[in-house]
Amino acid sequence: xxxxxxxxxxxxxxxxxxxxxxxxxxxxxxxxxxxxxxxxxxxxxxxxxxxxxxxxxxxxxxxxxxxxxxxxxxxxxxxxxxxxxxxxxxxxxxxxxxxxxxxxxxxxxxxxxxxxxxxxxxxxxxxxxxxxxxxxxxxxxx
Numbered sequence: 001x002x003x004x005x006x007x008x009x010x011x012x013x014x015x016x017x018x019x020x021x022x023x024x025x026x027x028x029x030x031x032x033x034x035x036x037x038x039x040x041x042x043x044x045x046x047x048x049x050x051x052x053x054x055x056x057x058x059x060x061x062x063x064x065x066x067x068x069x070x071x072x073x074x075x076x077x078x079x080x081x082x083x084x085x086x087x088x089x090x091x092x093x094x095x096x097x098x099x100x101x102x103x104x105x106x107x108x109x110x111x112x113x114x115x116x117x118x119x120x121x122x123x124x125x126x127x128x129x130x131x132x133x134x135x136x137x138x139x140x141x142x
Contacts (some may be wrong), residue, residue, distance in 0.1 A: 001113070001114040002112050002113045002114060002115070003115055004115040004117045004120055005059065005061060005064050007109060007113050007115065007117075007124060008052055008055055008056060008059075008061075008120060009056065009061065009063065010109050010122075011048065011052050011109070011123055011124055011127060012048075012049060012052035012053060012056060012063045013063070013086065014015050014017060014102060014105060014106065014109075014127065015045045015046070015048040015049035015052060015127065016049055016063075017102075018041075018045045018102060018131075019042060019045050019046055020071055021095075021098055022038050022041055022045070022095075023042065023092055025038060025094065025095050026038050026039065028086055028091060029086075029088060029091050031088040031091075031141075034088045034091065034092065034141050037134070037137050037138060037141070038095070039079070040134070040137075041131075041134040044130040044134075045127075045130065047128050048123065048126070048130070051123070052123070058069075066129050071114075081130060083085050084094065088141050089141060090142075092138045092139075092141035092142050093142060095138055096135055096138050096139070098133045099134060099138075100135070102131050103131050103132065103135070104126045105106060105129065106127060106128045106131065107123060107128065110124050110125065110128065
């Protein structure tokens with residue numbers, strides 16, 4: 001079960017990881033429309049990241065950011081998983097797979113949250129909706 005601070009921390013961490021993944025995929029794509037779709041998702045996640053970062057700072061909690069090592073691993077993973085086929089369709093498929101993982105993680109967080117902070121619940125649900133909308137939008141690129 002998650003407390004308020006733990007949920008906030010997890011939302012923050014998820015946004016950071018998602019931003020890193022989206023930036024890696026954007027760097028692999030040459031399709032301006034696909035990059036635009038990814039950029040919209042990236043903007044939403046950055047807003048969530050910045051908001052949670054301020055909230056964590058206010059509580060004197062250090063937010064978790066991805067280490068340089070894990071950023072490198074993420075970049076290598078995206079490159080390797082799309083090495084044979086860097087078509088927009090394959091990049092969209094890879095992104096949707098990552099979003100699915102994120103959706104499962106967010107749903108688990110929300111279900112295991114034991115607090116009653118409506119702002120945090122709204123934020124987690126907003127992040128969930130952002131992921132779902134992006135996943136739906138990326139289907140057009142398959």
